[in-house]
Amino acid sequence: MKKTILAALAMVLMTFTGNAQAPDYISDGALLDGKTIVKADVMGLGLRNFSFSAERVINKNLSINLGIRFMPEGGIPGLSLIEKQIGDVEGIFLADTKINSFAFTPELRIYLGKYGYGRGFYIAPYYNYFGFNLSNLKVEYEVKNALGQKETENVILDGGIKTHSGGLMFGYQWLVGAKKNIVIDWGIFGVHAGKSTGELNGLSSRTLTTDEQETVKETIDDNLSKVPFFKFTSTVNAKDVKIEEKGPWGFIRGSLSIGFRF
DSSP: OHHHHHHHHHHHHHHHTTOSOOOGGGTTTOSSSSOEEEEEEOTTGGGTOEEEEEEEEOSSSEEEEEEEEEEEEESOTTHHHHHHHHOOOTTEEOTTOEEEEEEEEEEEEEEOSSSOSSOEEEEEEEEEEEEEEEEEEEEEEEEEOTTSOEEEEEEEEEEEEEEEEEEEEEEEEEEESTTSOEEEEEEEEEEEEEEEEEEEEEEESSOOOHHHHHHHHHHHHHHHTTSSSOOEEEEEOSSEEEEEEEEEEEEEEEEEEEEEEO
8 A cells, every 4th residue: 555655656746846758849949948938918908007927837747937017107097997887986086096006926837738848728826916006086075165155175195005815827828830939828717815905195175174074084985885896994084084995805817928938
């Protein structure tokens, strides 16, 4: 029995330590040793998302992939769709809001098909860090002046949210071309879950009375309750507004990248 178990363990270790002979195309025609791949994701370009990754093949079944994604500061992409999803956001104005983001995703790829060496179907457990910053988020509210007339005042909010998650990706990677140096990587489906924390801070354009503080808080709370995925709490004082976010976080992933094998 012990010999049988040891033999089985030996077979598993041989599978994951790269004792199998690599195909000739891995090194033939490659600029380096043929085990380094760089890629760019084309799916997010329409949303001002730029994503790049580098993959290093360890052996037939294993590789390490490191990805970064960033969005330069600018308006909120797909704002009309977001406003449609949230619905009426009376008192909160997103048109002039600026946003930027950064994500970092290391993953361990396990190739399960007959090809391997960065080719074929893979399962990839991964860690994902994602952070984004908002600026110039305007919240307007009405107050009465000394003559009893209504006036519109505002609070400008700035801040950001950071998330830490773990997940699993399923995908397929092709090596094409005469020398198998052109890479097409399809991240079919991935899902991750974790936690998020964040804070937005702002100053009121005037000193608020107690009643006005309640009005501002109600405006903020009513509208933030419509935002999916996040859970917010707000604090409003005479001059300061603070919005905190803390709770679970989850999201899905997908990608289509094109690259080159060196």
